[in-house]
Amino acid sequence: MDPTAQDKLRDKLADYVEDAHALESSVVDNLDTMIGTIDDPKLKEVLQRNRQVSRQHVERLKQRLEHLDRGTPVRKRIEGMALSLMKGVSDVLRTDASGKVGRDAYLLAHTQVAAYELLGRLAEAAGDTQTAELAREHLAEDKSCADEVAAQWDGFFEVTLAGWRDGATEKTTATV
Numbered sequence: 001m002d003p004t005a006q007d008k009l010r011d012k013l014a015d016y017v018e019d020a021h022a023l024e025s026s027v028v029d030n031l032d033t034m035i036g037t038i039d040d041p042k043l044k045e046v047l048q049r050n051r052q053v054s055r056q057h058v059e060r061l062k063q064r065l066e067h068l069d070r071g072t073p074v075r076k077r078i079e080g081m082a083l084s085l086m087k088g089v090s091d092v093l094r095t096d097a098s099g100k101v102g103r104d105a106y107l108l109a110h111t112q113v114a115a116y117e118l119l120g121r122l123a124e125a126a127g128d129t130q131t132a133e134l135a136r137e138h139l140a141e142d143k144s145c146a147d148e149v150a151a152q153w154d155g156f157f158e159v160t161l162a163g164w165r166d167g168a169t170e171k172t173t174a175t176v
């Protein structure tokens with residue numbers, strides 16, 4: 001590959017690392033809100049672990065950006081698919097359908113998985129082995145996060161069911 005093309009790839013790679021940093025930061029914010037709506041200790045713990053992993057990813061991506069001469073990342077706007085997903089999360093929270101938090105946590109983890117699949121390939125193409133390695137590690141950790149959420153579908157369903165029961169009770173009480 002000619003040097004100009006390689007430079008362009010490196011520049012694109014830095015953009016992707018910035019995007020991943022913005023995505024992870026938003027995931028932390030969304031999980032903060034989601035954790036606040038869940039009372040069940042086991043489910044809360046799963047979401048807190050997901051948040052901890054994302055916090056570590058934010059830090060490691062920040063260090064990568066410094067190596068790529070992008071300095072301290074400014075908060076970028078999340079675009080496209082990730083934005084509609086984040087919006088979906090806040091819409092769900094507005095309706096207090098806390099059982100759907102499991103679904104959204106699962107989607108957030110998989111959005112990160114998709115981002116790292118692409119980032120890893122771009123890093124390989126750009127010849128940046130350290131970023132490629134970081135992408136592989138984050139990919140594996142985010143897959144584990146999704147698996148941890150998926151292991152709790154019964155719990156999330158119970159929360160949903162309990163919410164409906166409470167809602168029905170409130171309605172009955174209100175009409176009495």
Ligand SMILES: [Fe+2]
Pocket residue numbers: 024053054057112138142
């Ligand atoms: Fe992550």
